Amino acid sequence: MSVDVTAPREATGSTSAVATVSNWGYRLQRLPLHIVIIFFCAIWIIPTIGLFVNSFRSLQDMNAAGWWTALFPPHGFSLASYQQVLNTENVQASIVNSIFITVPATVIQLTIATMGAYAFAWMKFPGKDIFFIVIVGLMVVPIQMTLIPVLQIFKVTGIEGYLRVWLAHSGYGLPFEVFLLRNYLGGLPREIFESAEVDGAGHAVRFLRIALPMTLPAIASLTIFVFLGIWNDLLVSLTFLGSSPQRPFTVVITSLVTSLGGGWQFLTAAAVLQMALPLAVFIALQRYFVRGVTAGSVKG
Amino acid sequence: MDQYIQAIIAVIAVPLVLLGYIYGGEWIIERLPERIQLWIRPYFWALPAIGFATVFMVYPMLKTVYLSFRNGADTQWFGFNNYIYFFTFPDTLISLRNSLLWLVFYTLFAVGLGLIIAILLDRVRYESIAKIAIFLPVPISAVAASIIWRFMFDYQAPGTTQTGTLNAIVTGLGGQPVAWLVNSTTNNAALIFVGIWSITGFCMVILSASLKAISSEVLEAARMDGANEFQIIRLVVTPLLWPTITVVGTTMLINALKTFDIVYVLTSGAYDTNVIATQMFTQLSNSHYGRAAAVGVVLFICVVPLLIVNIRRFQQQEEQR
Numbered sequence: 001m002s003v004d005v006t007a008p009r010e011a012t013g014s015t016s017a018v019a020t021v022s023n024w025g026y027r028l029q030r031l032p033l034h035i036v037i038i039f040f041c042a043i044w045i046i047p048t049i050g051l052f053v054n055s056f057r058s059l060q061d062m063n064a065a066g067w068w069t070a071l072f073p074p075h076g077f078s079l080a081s082y083q084q085v086l087n088t089e090n091v092q093a094s095i096v097n098s099i100f101i102t103v104p105a106t107v108i109q110l111t112i113a114t115m116g117a118y119a120f121a122w123m124k125f126p127g128k129d130i131f132f133i134v135i136v137g138l139m140v141v142p143i144q145m146t147l148i149p150v151l152q153i154f155k156v157t158g159i160e161g162y163l164r165v166w167l168a169h170s171g172y173g174l175p176f177e178v179f180l181l182r183n184y185l186g187g188l189p190r191e192i193f194e195s196a197e198v199d200g201a202g203h204a205v206r207f208l209r210i211a212l213p214m215t216l217p218a219i220a221s222l223t224i225f226v227f228l229g230i231w232n233d234l235l236v237s238l239t240f241l242g243s244s245p246q247r248p249f250t251v252v253i254t255s256l257v258t259s260l261g262g263g264w265q266f267l268t269a270a271a272v273l274q275m276a277l278p279l280a281v282f283i284a285l286q287r288y289f290v291r292g293v294t295a296g297s298v299k300g
Numbered sequence: 301m302d303q304y305i306q307a308i309i310a311v312i313a314v315p316l317v318l319l320g321y322i323y324g325g326e327w328i329i330e331r332l333p334e335r336i337q338l339w340i341r342p343y344f345w346a347l348p349a350i351g352f353a354t355v356f357m358v359y360p361m362l363k364t365v366y367l368s369f370r371n372g373a374d375t376q377w378f379g380f381n382n383y384i385y386f387f388t389f390p391d392t393l394i395s396l397r398n399s400l401l402w403l404v405f406y407t408l409f410a411v412g413l414g415l416i417i418a419i420l421l422d423r424v425r426y427e428s429i430a431k432i433a434i435f436l437p438v439p440i441s442a443v444a445a446s447i448i449w450r451f452m453f454d455y456q457a458p459g460t461t462q463t464g465t466l467n468a469i470v471t472g473l474g475g476q477p478v479a480w481l482v483n484s485t486t487n488n489a490a491l492i493f494v495g496i497w498s499i500t501g502f503c504m505v506i507l508s509a510s511l512k513a514i515s516s517e518v519l520e521a522a523r524m525d526g527a528n529e530f531q532i533i534r535l536v537v538t539p540l541l542w543p544t545i546t547v548v549g550t551t552m553l554i555n556a557l558k559t560f561d562i563v564y565v566l567t568s569g570a571y572d573t574n575v576i577a578t579q580m581f582t583q584l585s586n587s588h589y590g591r592a593a594a595v596g597v598v599l600f601i602c603v604v605p606l607l608i609v610n611i612r613r614f615q616q617q618e619e620q621r
């Protein structure tokens with residue numbers, strides 16, 4: 001018998017010779033399919049590999065030859081770019097800023113969103129439908145439409161630094177999060193809430209002891225999604241923090257890219273550092289990650 | 301150091317404050333007459349979310365419309381002058397054209413490639429690994445993606461060693477190196493391609509999920525009737541996926557209109573690559589608030605049809621609940 005475990009289903013059970021022949025024919029027929037797939041995968045993965053390889057090369061090497069030459073000896077790998085990036089003014093501080101912007105902003109908006117979603121899912125009040133339709137509408141409003149007045153609000157009230165982006169990110173993120181969590185919360189079985197009510201549990205208890213624990217999977221996926229969205233954000237930080245000392249890593253990288261004429265190549269290391277966290281999260285929490293990314297659209 | 305303390309306090313304090321808000325508020329509400337309780341409680345719960353949405357989205361939107369009819373310093377009415385500027389100044393017209401290019405090609409290719417790759421991968425055994433490769437750019441920020449592609453598009457004078465991957469391939473095949481990001485015939489295509497590269501994995505994952513939901517019996521039946529693979533994809537799979545394709549498609553249209561990061565980092569809008577969103581940011585940083593507001597309003601008007609589609613779809617879903 002053919003020992004090939006990849007033999008297609010039709011071939012099993014036939015004699016060895018026939019199986020081998022039809023197997024090869026079948027494989028040959030599918031060859032174009034594999035070539036097309038490998039071609040796509042290559043386009044989608046090679047640029048990132050190129051950046052990664054280049055980040056470990058010296059500036060002279062990068063200017064002398066393409067990254068692919070480093071795949072063969074002499075590699076000439078070094079950490080010079082990383083040293084240069086980390087010693088560039090503001091870079092280390094901005095990485096810390098990124099963390100101190102992202103974590104509180106994520107916590108603030110998800111806490112408020114969960115509470116609002118509970119009201120929309122399990123309470124009746126006049127105007128609820130209209131409020132919620134407004135929220136559905138707000139999900140697609142470009143934030144450009146809001147930047148100037150929000151900037152003015154910050155100037156008038158004297159809100160500075162981190163607090164600006166915490167609040168702005170929370171405001172911009174809420175519509176989507178309320179929408180998603182309300183759909184999830186609304187899908188929980190009604191009987192649980194009713195029996196809790198009969199037992200005399202108030203809304204505070206029902207929310208914290210029943211709704212919240214049951215929503216945790218959705219909140220976990222959403223947390224990853226929101227966290228990375230803020231970590232990767234450029235526009236909001238650029239607008240509200242500009243050149244302030246609290247600006248995040250993305251803003252500092254961008255200003256280095258646009259201000260450096262030549263010699264920008266060492267920013268490969270900055271890009272690797274910036275995307276290390278998102279990629280680590282993606283690889284470690286793949287399933288949650290993809291669920292978080294797709295949740296909003298698949299629900300349809 | 302103060303900032304760090306501030307951040308740590310925020311992470312701990314915000315949930316605690318909300319917890320206090322819930323317990324404290326409920327404590328008070330439970331002591332009110334029943335009828336007032338029923339009336340006031342939902343608003344109490346929804347207030348933080350509605351408040352945020354009002355302060356950071358609803359009010360600013362209205363204010364932006366107002367500002368778009370005022371002069372730059374917001375001292376007097378300016379009529380439609382900001383809009384006239386937008387629709388007559390060559391520079392802004394180019395950004396309008398580019399946004400249109402993004403709208404068409406970004407959406408078409410992101411959804412199209414996402415669909416094709418999802419269908420192809422459905423037929424091979426190494427699907428999950430290939431999916432990771434295609435999805436990999438999704439978590440990467442536009443800033444990092446722009447640096448990745450700066451290397452791909454890198455240009456050196458003809459005759460010298462090409463260090464950019466694309467130009468190395470072009471010259472390797474005997475062609476002349478192309479200044480992808482400077483040349484005005486290629487730069488918009490190059491930028492849009494970076495956008496497509498970043499988002500195709502997202503489209504693929506969603507389309508793939510609903511592809512898996514198509515029952516194999518339907519496909520078997522089509523095969524029994526003698527349909528070949530291409531006919532099955534065109535006549536069976538695509539129509540069944542159509543609802544998902546429209547959802548992904550509208551999301552991509554909105555993405556295309558909002559495009560900012562990639563253009564801003566790769567070219568800063570130079571060499572005729574500005575889009576509406578970068579144009580708006582330029583006006584904003586030059587303190588032309590009236591003009592910037594008008595650009596924002598134009599962007600919003602472009603989104604309105606999609607907004608209506610989204611609300612309709614939501615209402616249909618609600619009826620089915």
